[in-house]
Amino acid sequence: MSEIKVIIIDREGAEHHLTGPTDMNMNIMELCKAYELPVLGECGGMAMCATCQVYLESDTPLPEQSDAELDMLDQAFHVKPNSRLGCQIHLEPDLDGITLRLAPAS
Numbered sequence: 514m515s516e517i518k519v520i521i522i523d524r525e526g527a528e529h530h531l532t533g534p535t536d537m538n539m540n541i542m543e544l545c546k547a548y549e550l551p552v553l554g555e556c557g558g559m560a561m562c563a564t565c566q567v568y569l570e571s572d573t574p575l576p577e578q579s580d581a582e583l584d585m586l587d588q589a590f591h592v593k594p595n596s597r598l599g600c601q602i603h604l605e606p607d608l609d610g611i612t613l614r615l616a617p618a619s
Contacts, residue, residue, distance in 0.1 A: 515534070517533055519613070520571075522612065522615065538603060539603070541599035544604065556600075563588070569613060570614050571610065573611040585598060
């Protein structure tokens with residue numbers, strides 16, 4: 514099994530160093546929930562709620578956003594140019610060392 518390291522900065526500014534598998538089609542939202550970080554993921558990863566919004570804090574290149582992700586971010590609060598939906602970022606070897614910050618809850 515291949516694993517990557519992911520750094521999540523919570524809403525209080527604390528860094529959490531997570532390890533996630535790249536062979537299970539897991540995404541950032543699911544990884545955060547597995548580590549009991551305060552990510553709701555109310556839609557279950559369907560890009561329909563933005564309760565897993567994160568900000569990309571590192572220079573890690575990510576795949577282009579889908580139309581569904583862009584549409585959801587258009588309706589979300591606290592959106593920034595580096596906003597992404599955690600459910601749409603799948604754990605891949607190229608993401609090793611990525612740093613993300615949790616967006617405000619409301």
